Amino acid sequence: MPKRIMYLFRNLFRTRTVEQELNDELRSTLEILTQEKMRHGLSPSAARREAQLELGGVEQVKEEVRAVRTGRFLEDVVRDIRFAFRALARSPGFTTVAVLTLALGVGANTAIFSLVHSIVFRPLPYRDPDRVVWVGDTDKKNQAGQVEITQDPVTSETFQEWRRQPGPFENLAAYHAFFTYLSYNLTGRGEPERLAGIEVSQSLFPLLGVNAAVGRVFQPGEDRPGATPVVLLTHGFWQRRFASDPSVVGQTITLNDRACLIVGVLPAAFDFASVFSPGARLDVFLPLILDKETRSYGHYLGVLGRLRPGVQIVPAQQQMDALAQQEHARDPYSVDGVWLLPLKARVVGGVRSSLFVLLGAVGFVLLIACTNLVNLLLARGSSRRKEMAVRVALGAGKLRLVRQLLTESIVLGVFGGLIGLGMALLGVPWLSRLSTIPIPRLVDSRVDSSALAFALIISITTGILVGLFPALWSYKPDVNEALNDAARGSTGGSHRLQQTLVVFEVALSLILLVGAGLLIRSFWNLLQVNPGFRPEGVIAARIDPGNKYGRDQRLVTFFNDVLLRVSTIPGVEAAAYSDTLPLDRFRIWTLMPKGSTYRPEQAPEVFPHVITPDYFRVMKIPLEQGRAFNDRDTADSPGVVILNQTLAKRLWPNVNAMGQMAKSGGRWLQVIGVVGDVRHSGLDKKAGSEMYLALPQFPFGFMDLVVRSNVPPEALAPAIRQAVWSVDPNQPVEHFRPLQQMVDTELSPRRFSMWLLIAFAASALLLAAVGTYGVMAYAVAQRTREIGIRLALGAQRRDVLWLVVGQGAVLALIGVATGISGAFGLTRFLSGLLYEVKPIDAISFLSVSLLLIAVALLACYIPARRATKVDPMVALRYE
Amino acid sequence: MGEKRTDLLRGTLDLLVLKALSLEPLHGVGISRRITQITKGAFQVSFGSLFPSLHRMEERGWVEAEWRTSENNRRAKYYRLSSTGRAQLRVEERDWNKVVKIMAGAVQST
Numbered sequence: 001m002p003k004r005i006m007y008l009f010r011n012l013f014r015t016r017t018v019e020q021e022l023n024d025e026l027r028s029t030l031e032i033l034t035q036e037k038m039r040h041g042l043s044p045s046a047a048r049r050e051a052q053l054e055l056g057g058v059e060q061v062k063e064e065v066r067a068v069r070t071g072r073f074l075e076d077v078v079r080d081i082r083f084a085f086r087a088l089a090r091s092p093g094f095t096t097v098a099v100l101t102l103a104l105g106v107g108a109n110t111a112i113f114s115l116v117h118s119i120v121f122r123p124l125p126y127r128d129p130d131r132v133v134w135v136g137d138t139d140k141k142n143q144a145g146q147v148e149i150t151q152d153p154v155t156s157e158t159f160q161e162w163r164r165q166p167g168p169f170e171n172l173a174a175y176h177a178f179f180t181y182l183s184y185n186l187t188g189r190g191e192p193e194r195l196a197g198i199e200v201s202q203s204l205f206p207l208l209g210v211n212a213a214v215g216r217v218f219q220p221g222e223d224r225p226g227a228t229p230v231v232l233l234t235h236g237f238w239q240r241r242f243a244s245d246p247s248v249v250g251q252t253i254t255l256n257d258r259a260c261l262i263v264g265v266l267p268a269a270f271d272f273a274s275v276f277s278p279g280a281r282l283d284v285f286l287p288l289i290l291d292k293e294t295r296s297y298g299h300y301l302g303v304l305g306r307l308r309p310g311v312q313i314v315p316a317q318q319q320m321d322a323l324a325q326q327e328h329a330r331d332p333y334s335v336d337g338v339w340l341l342p343l344k345a346r347v348v349g350g351v352r353s354s355l356f357v358l359l360g361a362v363g364f365v366l367l368i369a370c371t372n373l374v375n376l377l378l379a380r381g382s383s384r385r386k387e388m389a390v391r392v393a394l395g396a397g398k399l400r401l402v403r404q405l406l407t408e409s410i411v412l413g414v415f416g417g418l419i420g421l422g423m424a425l426l427g428v429p430w431l432s433r434l435s436t437i438p439i440p441r442l443v444d445s446r447v448d449s450s451a452l453a454f455a456l457i458i459s460i461t462t463g464i465l466v467g468l469f470p471a472l473w474s475y476k477p478d479v480n481e482a483l484n485d486a487a488r489g490s491t492g493g494s495h496r497l498q499q500t501l502v503v504f505e506v507a508l509s510l511i512l513l514v515g516a517g518l519l520i521r522s523f524w525n526l527l528q529v530n531p532g533f534r535p536e537g538v539i540a541a542r543i544d545p546g547n548k549y550g551r552d553q554r555l556v557t558f559f560n561d562v563l564l565r566v567s568t569i570p571g572v573e574a575a576a577y578s579d580t581l582p583l584d585r586f587r588i589w590t591l592m593p594k595g596s597t598y599r600p601e602q603a604p605e606v607f608p609h610v611i612t613p614d615y616f617r618v619m620k621i622p623l624e625q626g627r628a629f630n631d632r633d634t635a636d637s638p639g640v641v642i643l644n645q646t647l648a649k650r651l652w653p654n655v656n657a658m659g660q661m662a663k664s665g666g667r668w669l670q671v672i673g674v675v676g677d678v679r680h681s682g683l684d685k686k687a688g689s690e691m692y693l694a695l696p697q698f699p700f701g702f703m704d705l706v707v708r709s710n711v712p713p714e715a716l717a718p719a720i721r722q723a724v725w726s727v728d729p730n731q732p733v734e735h736f737r738p739l740q741q742m743v744d745t746e747l748s749p750r751r752f753s754m755w756l757l758i759a760f761a762a763s764a765l766l767l768a769a770v771g772t773y774g775v776m777a778y779a780v781a782q783r784t785r786e787i788g789i790r791l792a793l794g795a796q797r798r799d800v801l802w803l804v805v806g807q808g809a810v811l812a813l814i815g816v817a818t819g820i821s822g823a824f825g826l827t828r829f830l831s832g833l834l835y836e837v838k839p840i841d842a843i844s845f846l847s848v849s850l851l852l853i854a855v856a857l858l859a860c861y862i863p864a865r866r867a868t869k870v871d872p873m874v875a876l877r878y879e
Numbered sequence: 880m881g882e883k884r885t886d887l888l889r890g891t892l893d894l895l896v897l898k899a900l901s902l903e904p905l906h907g908v909g910i911s912r913r914i915t916q917i918t919k920g921a922f923q924v925s926f927g928s929l930f931p932s933l934h935r936m937e938e939r940g941w942v943e944a945e946w947r948t949s950e951n952n953r954r955a956k957y958y959r960l961s962s963t964g965r966a967q968l969r970v971e972e973r974d975w976n977k978v979v980k981i982m983a984g985a986v987q988s989t
Contacts, residue, residue, distance in 0.1 A: 003938070003939075003940045004938060004939075007938045021956075024954075024956070025907070025930075025955075025956045026930075028906070028953060028954055028955045028956065029906070029907045029908055029926065029955075031953055032906065032907075032908045032949065032951075032953060032955060033908055035951055035953070036908065054926070055926050056925060056926055056927050060927055061926055061927050061930055064927050064928070064930065064931045065930050065931050065934050067931065068931045068932075068934055068935040068938075069934065069938070070938050
């Protein structure tokens with residue numbers, strides 16, 4: 001074998017030497033033969049002629065020898081590729097259209113594949129990620145049939161209880177599930193800054209298998225009450241604030257007025273937020289310290305577990321069920337139930353279906369692109385019939401021709417693929433930089449080696465499939481017929497195929513357009529939803545004084561002082577506080593109506609908001625009954641509460657809720673007002689039970705200042721900052737968020753998939769139009785003579801126009817009908833992404849069909865007009 | 880020589896070439912003449928068949944080639960049987976004899 005390899009290299013790379021030697025050998029053979037003939041008595045010239053006769057054609061002999069050489073196949077491939085390049089260069093128009101069509105298909109597919117692969121398929125970047133499970137606290141009975149549960153945090157008591165039991169877990173870790181709501185004021189180092197931070201238990205890093213890039217992660221004991229305060233920096237924050245200076249490890253920084261020792265810097269690749277709270281930013285990690293106080297925080301811990309090696313999730317679930325039941329029996333407040341879910345399923349469960357829909361959609365785009373290309377190649381094939389026939393006549397084997405044509409389409413495929421890959425390489429980083437879109441792992445998306453392989457495979461496969469069809473279809477060359485050239489009718493077979501392909505691509509584009517139409521309608525419906533408040537013109541800023549003022553009157557005074565100064569800023573219409581803004585975070589308290597028959601563990605769960613009097617004015621939440629809070633609702637006055645309509649109807653379905661008494665947080669409250677519902681958990685989710693409490697009666701550590709004004713946010717922000725600093729110069733106010741932006745962020749995942757689908761549908765429409773145009777134009781060109789005869793025999797131009805347009809219209813109608821039946825079957829996969837639109841929506845179906853028919857008719861009209869311009873005399877002489 | 884007949888003889892050509900080279904190294908013309916001689920003039924191998932066969936066997940390592948000066952002071956490419964070529968010759972002879980016996984029996988059986 002090594003000998004063969006040696007010859008392979010020699011034949012391929014030292015062709016010159018090999019050819020030279022062959023040439024020498026044949027020349028010497030000729031001379032030996034000539035001498036032989038001369039010895040037999042022939043004259044030199046006669047001997048030479050005889051010798052040449054015996055040797056045969058030198059070139060033929062050479063060709064025979066070349067044919068048996070090792071590597072001949074590769075040589076042919078190289079030659080075919082060279083030939084393909086020349087052939088493609090000869091028709092630059094065709095080549096450009098074909099390559100761009102393929103680039104579009106391959107590019108879109110590679111980009112979406114990269115997203116799906118990065119988000120859904122790539123393992124989470126942790127040690128043995130398959131053994132990491134999400135441990136949620138939820139009553140599975142209440143969740144029957146519901147796949148996605150997002151509100152299932154655990155209480156600190158339950159978490160500690162689970163950790164004490166030897167259960168199915170090797171390790172358990174918790175983090176503050178509402179960490180986007182935490183903030184840490186960095187002071188003492190230049191300008192004060194509000195940092196985004198999270199509290200995690202010490203076990204989190206070993207559980208995930210993450211180590212510090214500089215320094216170390218938390219050590220055991222550092223998350224116990226009374227431990228020395230320590231902090232870990234994220235890589236981004238370290239770069240931004242400390243210019244990647246490794247010597248900061250070991251220094252202390254002041255966070256919320258506490259000196260914390262920096263023990264390490266986390267690796268750049270560890271992006272906790274992109275997995276657990278996409279769209280959020282993190283600067284610091286602090287130890288989660290569970291003490292007496294945290295017991296009163298309720299369900300606020302996200303819990304992760306690492307299963308022991310070999311333990312499966314189902315037995316683990318059963319084990320934990322038993323544990324949760326015991327606990328529930330002992331203390332019904334502590335835990336509802338437990339559910340285990342592979343972490344990845346929990347993280348990407350919400351976006352899987354929309355990503356798969358997008359993947360399906362780009363698959364369609366590629367199919368349409370292929371269809372177009374097949375059509376182009378068929379047309380090109382027909383015009384090259386003569387060339388092919390000449391080659392066959394000259395002795396080329398049919399297989400050889402098919403191979404040659406396939407090489408051409410594979411070269412097209414590879415070129416298209418390369419450009420498409422370039423598009424994906426530009427597009428995916430652009431998509432992944434849309435970091436405010438709460439899609440998990442989007443920021444980590446990239447075109448990796450699997451995506452490269454994917455692009456390569458689909459471009460070559462496409463090249464082969466697309467080339468195979470026309471190559472086999474139209475080259476059954478009857479040499480005589482083709483050379484005689486009378487054979488116009490013989491392309492009828494491929495024309496039928498072309499028409500079928502047009503129907504096919506019209507049908508595919510219709511399905512995509514219907515999908516895009518449904519998403520647009522859903523989005524439109526969502527924009528029409530009344531969220532219950534008016535976000536435009538309102539900005540929010542977090543004010544978090546930390547523990548500076550404790551949790552009593554001093555804190556309330558601080559907040560009120562700031563509010564007073566903010567209210568006097570010119571242009572400010574109203575200002576107020578809330579601790580929970582709409583679309584932001586979620587928590588649950590209970591509210592027990594006086595004299596009710598609820599058992600304690602069944603007490604109605606209510607979403608509380610702690611606010612100040614002007615909150616409803618700022619947010620424009622309508623007051624339906626009673627009054628808002630006022631300055632006389634103080635810590636010492638009787639407790640008061642305002643309900644939303646849903647809660648008022650739920651607790652007092654038959655009587656007026658006004659004036660009723662209920663107990664929450666250990667305090668009796670009187671209902672003094674009822675306000676309109678606010679869609680707090682998302683525009684597509686109806687309001688739940690909510691209540692509003694007065695800040696002086698429920699002082700809360702940090703608040704969101706909301707300000708309604710007619711001044712642009714950029715102009716307002718410095719004034720607000722000054723107002724805060726005039727009360728406390730050390731109080732950072734970093735982050736101003738227009739409420740409209742929060743609404744936009746809420747809608748952004750839908751917007752994301754909607755725009756992508758629109759882009760794909762538009763590409764499909766364009767490709768279908770180009771395809772229809774191409775086929776009709778070709779048909780007209782083929783029928784020039786027929787049209788000429790018709791005109792010569794007295795047909796009107798109008799008749800000719802109808803002849804062509806009518807033929808196109810029939811194709812478009814068949815395509816639309818096919819597409820509609822396909823869409824009936826496929827749109828149900830969209831149902832999870834729709835909002836108040838049925839998957840089979842008459843308006844979407846109808847408008848899309850009309851659009852498609854109009855585009856198809858336009859695509860037919862242009863060639864049809866050209867047909868009417870046919871000059872009968874010219875047409876009749878046409879070849 | 881018709882197309883069909885070359886096909887029939889394709890398998891035998893290699894054997895004849897190997898056989899021709901089994902005595903001494905020869906150049907192309909020499910091999911052709913030797914084959915005519917050992918087949919008593921029955922086969923006249925065309926160079927269009929001979930050279931591909933030689934080159935194929937060279938790449939397989941059955942024969943080795945070398946440029947030498949011929950008896951008439953001409954440079955010519957001489958082919959020589961390698962040890963694998965010699966082994967191959969024995970295999971092909973055995974196979975051929977087997978085929979001949981089978982075919983002879985089959986043809987006589989009527």
